[in-house]
Amino acid sequence: MVKQHGDLVIAGVGGASGGTYDMVRLDGVATVNGSVEARIFKGNGHVHMKGDLRAEELECNGNMNVKGSLKIGTLKAEGMVRIGGSLRGESCVLNGVISTKADCELEELTGEGAFTVNGLLSAGHVDFVLHGPGKANEIGVESLVIRQNNQGTWNRLLGGMFPKLKPELNAGTIEGDFIDLEYTNADVIRGNIVIIGEGCTVGAVEYRSQLTVHPGARVGREEKIGV
Template sequence: MNLEEYSDLKISDDIDSNGGTYRNVQISGDANINGDVTCKTLTISGDGEIRGRIYCQEDFKINGDVDIRSNVSCGTMKVMGDANIKGSIAIGGDLKIYGDMDIEGDINCENAKVMGDLEGKQSLLCRGNVTIMGDCTLGKDVKGKEIKVYGDIDRCESIVGEEVNIYGDVIAEKAIEGDKLYFHGEVECNGLVNGEEVYISMHGDHKIKEIGGKKIRVSDDMGKKKKLSISLFPFSISKGSGLCCDCIEGDDIMLKNSKVKIVRGHKIIIGEGCEVDKVEYTGELLVLDNAVVRESVIIE
């Protein structure tokens, strides 16, 4: 649809409307719209209540307060104010949240950046990358290619990405999955943490039910990439109590400051500050002097 042929809609006072098709829509007053809105761009700087669907081809900007009672489809979305959305959001490009968003449905977008607060009952699903520097609470999942959490995910079911970097605090009810996982903040997972490579820093307090992977490291050394990333922050990070876990399984495992019920793997190093009830290994086992392993079994 060529929306250049339509007129603009500008609302600067209190008005009730039945919706319609426009080129550019600007709301700086109070608007109650009782129908679908189709437009090229939509900017809300005042207060709005929209009871129909929104079809916005390009930019949707929320600088004021808006209540949307149905689904939203747009090119990009930027939230500087407060948005309360009863439906779902389909975004062709990027989502940026600097204010507050409450949403009942899924969010589908290219990339997402949350600098403010996001509270949703469903999932945040990104075809590209996810960056969370504020607070996020979701009823279901966070998915993307590269996921970086500098703020907090207070609750979600699962986090799934090719690479997951957690510098803040995260609670996941079911799983955290990716090719490479880096945990430097505090992570609580009541299910499985699974990756080809899993790196967990001793600076946080981590409570994880199960960990699976080829290469698993729980230590001070998070690698060169991790140190470069964390040096962006001006504050120092104090050492936490480490990792508590029911079961760890992997090919190459090195642990420090960890309390684990059972560790299974090929090459295993149980290091400083560890307490492990049982180790099952098929290759090599090294237990350092001050580590505690109550039982060890070699599997032929």
């Protein structure tokens, strides 16, 4: 048994109980029954967390499934991360796919791949290249930059997994200070400086300082509002 505040290490196929650890390293196929709190958490392979997970530094390569909520300082993910609750933390660098059943609250979200937030995506800065679908019910940010890249390895992989899903962002309402979008569908966008790029379809845009609309974009209503 690993004592509290010690380390938890699994190599191969194995399981463990939840608890508080200094470092957790799971390599292979690992299941943890219960919530975990750790300073450093590294998962490689297939990791199943059957509770909440809280870590100052989290790195995962492969497939991670967190049944509860995830709270992190920093997250670096390569592969697929599924979260049954909310995601909260400082920064997330993603090369892959991430999904949350509830809200996502981060200071920074950067990377490429695809994401689904079944709630509010709240962030300081988001800079993301979509190789697959992006989705959030609502987005509230300081700055948001969305680009599309439908070439390369991720597109081939996601195209095989989700053949009918395009690399585009879908959201109800987007609010922020600086918003620069490509291939985005939204009901309402509100911001200070707003750039509506190629492939966008927007019901209404409300801006304070500046609005730029690509000739190939479609905007139903444009309105300059007071500072």
